[in-house]
């Protein structure tokens with residue numbers, strides 16, 4: 001079994017994925033961390049030095065590799081649904097969970113470390129609004145389950161996934 005967490009920046013994909021994998025005794029891969037390790041650069045450095053399309057290519061190749069594995073929880077980056085090919089691949093998966101949140105929740109969660117997220121501009125609210133508007137239907141297109149994370153802590157979200165999805 002493979003569980004793939006998708007959703008916008010700041011919805012808790014990494015923390016939820018890590019705890020869920022522990023409970024299930026599955027391996028855990030956070031795609032951004034994996035890319036940072038392989039490139040020996042932070043995500044911001046990769047964007048600054050090589051540009052977004054280079055990063056998207058690394059992300060696409062990594063997703064393909066990971067989908068060959070089993071007993072795994074994968075936390076994707078928020079932009080994994082920016083590629084049509086990724087959407088098609090994710091549609092073929094059985095357990096794609098969309099962690100959904102209101103814009104207010106996202107703004108609150110990313111405001112402390114927005115400098116680590118190269119696609120967010122100084123005007124956080126409007127950049128989140130623009131990106132989310134364009135991506136929302138893509139998250140919906142490729143997920144099998146939607147879990148709303150507003151006002152919930154990581155434990156609560158994992159419990160919902162365990163009871164409703166697994």
Ligand code: S3P
Pocket residue numbers: 007008009010013032043076077078079080116117118119
């Ligand atoms: C991105 C989200 C980030 C990271 C990169 C691009 C996006 O991941 O992959 O900065 O396009 O939404 P998180 O969703 O883990 O912040």
